[in-house]
Amino acid sequence: EAGVAQSPRYKIIEKRQSVAFWCNPISGHATLYWYQQILGQGPKLLIQFQNNGVVDDSQLPKDRFSAERLKGVDSTLKIQPAKLEDSAVYLCASSLGTGVRVNTIYFGEGSWLTVV
Amino acid sequence: GESVGLHLPTLSVQEGDNSIINCAYSNSASDYFIWYKQESGKGPQFIIDIRSNMDKRQGQRVTVLLNKTVKHLSLQIAATQPGDSAVYFCAELTSGTYKYIFGTGTRLKVLA
Numbered sequence: 001e002a003g004v005a006q007s008p009r010y011k012i013i014e015k016r017q018s019v020a021f022w023c024n025p026i027s028g029h030a031t032l033y034w035y036q037q038i039l040g041q042g043p044k045l046l047i048q049f050q051n052n053g054v055v056d057d058s059q060l061p062k063d064r065f066s067a068e069r070l071k072g073v074d075s076t077l078k079i080q081p082a083k084l085e086d087s088a089v090y091l092c093a094s095s096l097g098t099g100v101r102v103n104t105i106y107f108g109e110g111s112w113l114t115v116v
Numbered sequence: 117g118e119s120v121g122l123h124l125p126t127l128s129v130q131e132g133d134n135s136i137i138n139c140a141y142s143n144s145a146s147d148y149f150i151w152y153k154q155e156s157g158k159g160p161q162f163i164i165d166i167r168s169n170m171d172k173r174q175g176q177r178v179t180v181l182l183n184k185t186v187k188h189l190s191l192q193i194a195a196t197q198p199g200d201s202a203v204y205f206c207a208e209l210t211s212g213t214y215k216y217i218f219g220t221g222t223r224l225k226v227l228a
Binding site: 004031040041042043044045048050055056089091095097103104105106107108109110112 | 124150152157158159160161162165205207209214215216218219220221
């Protein structure tokens with residue numbers, strides 16, 4: 001079974017530029033997550049989708065970050081304009097979601113962003 | 117960059133010894149727990165999970181222990197190998213919320 005796919009794996013941009021990350025979850029997984037992981041820390045949830053609806057975006061810096069999952073499958077996370085402190089790994093994850101009591105989440109390999 | 121990673125708690129063990137990694141979780145209502153392994157340059161990888169109606173669960177070379185009284189979770193790795201070198205995270209979930217809370221992680225170094 002294919003895992004969570006992410007691209008690009010690595011990106012270096014200058015501050016104030018924009019960047020977009022793409023994620024394709026595990027087939028059949030209704031719930032999709034975007035996490036930000038600063039080096040040396042645990043993942044921090046940015047946004048969570050259930051199908052194509054947003055469940056939780058309370059920690060998403062909405063002045064510069066946006067995310068969409070228009071057809072309830074793959075998703076895009078955008079940062080515009082980027083700041084130096086956005087340098088991190090952006091992890092996409094997915095889980096079965098609806099109707100499941102516990103949801104094991106599976107992560108992609110991450111998109112590594114460096115803002116210079 | 118790298119200096120932040122050096123602040124992670126680090127456990128150094130000799131190859132072949134057993135490792136015990138600990139995690140204090142935050143929410144007494146959490147009822148599902150996962151241990152993840154994250155190797156350098158990769159995403160977190162699922163290792164083993166446990167539900168709150170259990171206090172122990174065993175996998176291949178790994179055992180997770182749950183003590184709900186003191187909100188403590190541990191991961192035991194038997195006969196630690198060089199390939200076990202990674203950062204290990206615990207995650208807790210309250211069923212129905214779909215919101216995971218991750219610990220800060222522990223770096224495991226296996227010495228040859």
